[in-house]
Amino acid sequence: MVGREKELSIHFVPGSCRLVEEEVNLPSRRVLITGATGLLGRAVYKEFKQNNWHAFGCGFRRARPKFEQVNLLDSEAVHHIIHDFQPHVIVHCAAERRPDVVENQPDAASQLNVDASGNLAKEAALIGAFLIYISSDYVFDGTNPPYREEDVPSPLNLYGKTKLEGEKAVLENNLGAAVLRIPVLYGEVEKLDESAVTVMFDKVQFSNKSANMDHWQQRFPTHVKDVATVCRQLAEKRMLDPSIKGTFHWSGNEQMTKYEMACAIADAFNLPSSHLRPVSTWRFVLFCFIYLFKKWFFFFNAYSLLREHERGRDRDGGMQNPKQAPGSERSAQSPLRGSSPLTVRSGTEPKLDTQLTEPPSTWHFKTSLVESPDLSR
């Protein structure tokens, strides 16, 4: 059945301008997309709209004028929007996905990635909507790829932990929901730093400056348009078959290092790539060694200073030297703080299995295979 809705449009003819109210047909299948202003959400919204779905996009800071502004932390607003729109499907793309922001604002990130996801799942269950929760390969530690859906996650950083907790919150609150884990994304960006792939463009374009690029961690850069198609096909399949639920992995099938991605970008824009330097494993290990040595040396010096200060304080009968003490504390802490991101990032980047010849329980298909997907599980 097709619904109808009144639409206002402005008609221009030479010499006059009229406001016209028309009844328009609306597709009967309704999808609500959270994070529709983001890198993936924009593609998901477009994909559903172009395939005869009535798509309703929500954003937050960038929502107006195209999308509805809904703060997912406001559970009352979420309740109203879902009950007013009555979607058949919800694709939940909104998240805090920048690992450094998650580390710096853990409570805010957890509220969005975990609590808001659980609440959305609960609301979806109340009206019988199918929820697709977008998750990440960061739920794995990357030590033993490729990963299958049944492998036990073990996130290294806080971002990965919140995405995993988000998965659990969704599946606990909505038994029929789906979790779709995907790797690093690229696509049309509003700013280069929207994607870990396009952000490399700066290093590529300034060819007068040599740039060291990681050439040992294998990644599977995945285009947002393909993930959007996967979401739509998953939703359409589910409308025919209620047994479609649970956890799915999907990624592009090209395996590349950052160096190879940067060369591909240079190629695509007809730019030189001779200034890009591949950094291989042994060079990376050497780099880490020098880095850690420097940090240790710095830490050791700071520690000696601190000890010296402590001795001085003991000598002064517990009185702090106001000039020395705060400085020594800062020096003693900063190497530790500085080294933690390295511990997180130095491991192999997690990646998902992209093989097509997997057991039937896994669900993969090629980036280019968008016409006739095999969604059989």
Ligand SMILES: NC(=O)c1ccc[n+]([C@@H]2O[C@H](COP(=O)([O-])OP(=O)(O)OC[C@H]3O[C@@H](n4cnc5c(N)ncnc54)[C@H](OP(=O)(O)O)[C@@H]3O)[C@@H](O)[C@H]2O)c1
């Ligand atoms: N990017 C990647 O490489 C990658 C890789 C694997 C998995 N993922 C996952 O894919 C999903 C989409 O990622 P993305 O790269 O598209 O993210 P993104 O570009 O950073 O977009 C984040 C979205 O969340 C919205 N948002 C933030 N706070 C909100 C709030 N309080 N209420 C409502 N909406 C809020 C933002 O809206 P405004 O901008 O309007 O504020 C934006 O639309 C995420 O779940 C992410 O974890 C991403």
